[in-house]
Amino acid sequence: MTLKKITISVGIIRNSQNEIFITQRDASSHMAGFWEFPGGKVEADETPCEAVVRELQEETGIVAERPVLIKSLEHIFPDRVIILHFHLVEKWQGEPYGKEGQPMRWLPQSELKPEDFPPANESIVKALISGEI
Ligand SMILES: Nc1nc2c([nH]c(=O)n2[C@@H]2O[C@H](COP(=O)(O)OP(=O)(O)OP(=O)(O)O)[C@@H](O)[C@H]2O)c(=O)[nH]1
Numbered sequence: 208m209t210l211k212k213i214t215i216s217v218g219i220i221r222n223s224q225n226e227i228f229i230t231q232r233d234a235s236s237h238m239a240g241f242w243e244f245p246g247g248k249v250e251a252d253e254t255p256c257e258a259v260v261r262e263l264q265e266e267t268g269i270v271a272e273r274p275v276l277i278k279s280l281e282h283i284f285p286d287r288v289i290i291l292h293f294h295l296v297e298k299w300q301g302e303p304y305g306k307e308g309q310p311m312r313w314l315p316q317s318e319l320k321p322e323d324f325p326p327a328n329e330s331i332v333k334a335l336i337s338g339e340i
């Protein structure tokens with residue numbers, strides 16, 4: 208069986224107090240109830256950077272300025288393979304909110320918990336907690 212392969216681009220929105228903006232996945236979605244970095248699927252005609260700018264506008268209302276690609280990884284779920292591109296976003300216009308009605312919060316990066324996120328996020332969340340990023 209060939210697993211479905213999806214490319215995803217997400218934004219780690221960090222403010223000047225080292226807080227990270229996270230949102231909660233909808234009850235009906237893949238990885239329901241987990242917290243995530245806002246983002247989504249890269250369309251065929253987009254670069255990962257263009258995709259994260261579009262997704263952040265759709266999901267959080269901000270216009271991200273110069274997202275920086277900090278890590279890309281592949282994760283195999285039982286039903287799909289995803290390629291995740293993580294971008295650090297430290298400059299933007301507007302104020303992020305749960306534009307699609309999703310629960311949201313700002314959390315100091317040292318207080319993030321790997322178990323609150325999908326398993327593919329473990330290494331990046333640990334790097335944020337330790338201050339490596
Ligand atoms: N947005 C986001 N998705 C993540 C993260 N970690 C992770 O494993 N994923 C997975 O990556 C995929 C992202 O899909 P998505 O539902 O956000 O895609 P999307 O915004 O384009 O949604 P749509 O196609 O339903 O409109 C899901 O399978 C999700 O479980 C993360 O930190 N943020």
Ligand SMILES: [Mg+2]
Pocket residue numbers: 245246247248266
């Ligand atoms: Mg999404």
